[in-house]
Amino acid sequence: MRFWLVKSEPDSFSWDDQVALGAAGGPWDGIRNYQARNNMRAMALGDRAFFYHSNMGKEIVGVVEVCALSHRDPTTDDPRWDCVDFRAIAALPRSVTLTDCKSEPALADMALVRQMRLSVQPVTALEWQRVCDIAGWDGALNLRA
DNA sequence: GCCAACGTTGGC
DNA sequence: GCCAACGTTGGC
Numbered sequence: 001m002r003f004w005l006v007k008s009e010p011d012s013f014s015w016d017d018q019v020a021l022g023a024a025g026g027p028w029d030g031i032r033n034y035q036a037r038n039n040m041r042a043m044a045l046g047d048r049a050f051f052y053h054s055n056m057g058k059e060i061v062g063v064v065e066v067c068a069l070s071h072r073d074p075t076t077d078d079p080r081w082d083c084v085d086f087r088a089i090a091a092l093p094r095s096v097t098l099t100d101c102k103s104e105p106a107l108a109d110m111a112l113v114r115q116m117r118l119s120v121q122p123v124t125a126l127e128w129q130r131v132c133d134i135a136g137w138d139g140a141l142n143l144r145a
Numbered sequence: 146g147c148c149a150a151c152g153t154t155g156g157c
Numbered sequence: 158g159c160c161a162a163c164g165t166t167g168g169c
């Protein structure tokens with residue numbers, strides 16, 4: 001089980017949009033960056049990711065789960081671009097802002113802080129736990145079962 | 146809306 | 158394979 005963070009501008013695809021897709025989820029398409037694509041290729045079924053609202057909000061608002069492995073991006077004919085599918089797991093009780101991450105020493109090295117423009121990025125287990133703690137979400141504990 | 150960071154493209 | 162020009166992301 002590995003952890004990730006994905007960014008979306010709520011104007012184009014918001015957390016509510018993700019929730020509306022239900023348990024079937026949907027493709028995380030439109031990614032046109034090699035590093036982001038490679039991260040998606042490295043994902044396994046059941047891996048979890050924070051859902052981050054860029055631009056408006058600038059905060060982590062929910063948790064999604066990989067429900068389909070990397071496959072061709074349906075929004076382009078260009079064979080270079082792949083995507084995984086995500087389904088919503090839970091909205092965080094409290095969202096965690098970019099400012100929160102910058103000011104929390106344990107989170108200051110997150111890719112979210114250090115690599116501003118990467119839209120699909122890895123999160124360490126420690127970072128994952130810390131964000132869940134700040135968010136007041138105990139779902140992370142279930143992972144150990 | 147501005148602009149810094151940085152990824153991509155294309156000429157050489 | 159270098160690097161200048163260009164385009165995009167995303168915080169502010």
